[in-house]
Amino acid sequence: KQEVTQIPAALSVPEGENLVLNCSFTDSAIYNLQWFRQDPGKGLTSLLLIQSSQREQTSGRLNASLDKSSGRSTLYIAASQPGDSATYLCAGPDQGAQKLVFGQGTRLTINP
Amino acid sequence: EPEVTQTPSHQVTQMGQEVILRCVPISNHLYFYWYRQILGQKVEFLVSFYNNEISEKSEIFDDQFSVERPDGSNFTLKIRSTKLEDSAMYFCASRADSGANVLTFGAGSRLTVL
Numbered sequence: 001k002q003e004v005t006q007i008p009a010a011l012s013v014p015e016g017e018n019l020v021l022n023c024s025f026t027d028s029a030i031y032n033l034q035w036f037r038q039d040p041g042k043g044l045t046s047l048l049l050i051q052s053s054q055r056e057q058t059s060g061r062l063n064a065s066l067d068k069s070s071g072r073s074t075l076y077i078a079a080s081q082p083g084d085s086a087t088y089l090c091a092g093p094d095q096g097a098q099k100l101v102f103g104q105g106t107r108l109t110i111n112p
Numbered sequence: 113e114p115e116v117t118q119t120p121s122h123q124v125t126q127m128g129q130e131v132i133l134r135c136v137p138i139s140n141h142l143y144f145y146w147y148r149q150i151l152g153q154k155v156e157f158l159v160s161f162y163n164n165e166i167s168e169k170s171e172i173f174d175d176q177f178s179v180e181r182p183d184g185s186n187f188t189l190k191i192r193s194t195k196l197e198d199s200a201m202y203f204c205a206s207r208a209d210s211g212a213n214v215l216t217f218g219a220g221s222r223l224t225v226l
Contacts, residue, residue: 034214034215036217041201041222042219042220043203043217043218043219043220044155044203044205044217045217046214046215046216046217049213049214089155091155091215094157097168098143098145098160098167098168098207099145099157099160099168099170100147100157100215101157102154102155102156103154104153104154105154
């Protein structure tokens with residue numbers, strides 16, 4: 001059974017800093033991993049989907065990496081802005097099933 | 113950009129009542145899902161639906177819950193005899209194919225059971 005963990009639960013950094021959010025998973029047979037953003041009381045916005053055949057995926061200031069052998073994915077945010085403040089969730093499929101298993105999220109606060 | 117639409121955005125109901133949460137998935141998508149998020153907890157899978165039948169369900173998805181695709185566009189989640197612990201945000205999601213593509217979520221329906 002897939003388990004997804006995100007550490008830390010919360011992170012606060014000054015505006016302009018580059019930062020890395022971490023995600024670990026237990027099933028290394030994962031075939032993709034998806035990162036989401038969730039604003040308070042809102043839905044899930046997909047940020048990046050990284051396939052197992054890829055090492056990295058980039059969208060604007062965001063870069064996601066996937067290392068199946070170590071069971072880790074990272075989301076790198078460059079030049080952080082106050083508007084990046086949100087909870088970031090990673091999710092991977094459960095042992096080849098269609099359903100996604102979510103981490104508990106990292107609540108990011110960017111201080112002006 | 114195509115989006116998944118959910119209604120209502122917020123529903124308040126009395127314990128024991130039935131609720132129906134509605135979703136309009138992206139039009140060319142074939143796989144449909146319901147997830148829920150209890151306040152402060154992880155997003156958790158409820159059920160997946162493909163080809164007019166349930167393809168997978170979690171242990172949470174017991175006889176109290178049912179899903180239906182009554183026409184070509186809507187996808188509904190029915191919760192019978194609601195309990196206090198059913199209070200959560202319910203998310204609908206859809207995907208174009210089985211797993212390689214992005215899972216697109218709706219904005220959610222907040223259910224409050226009193």
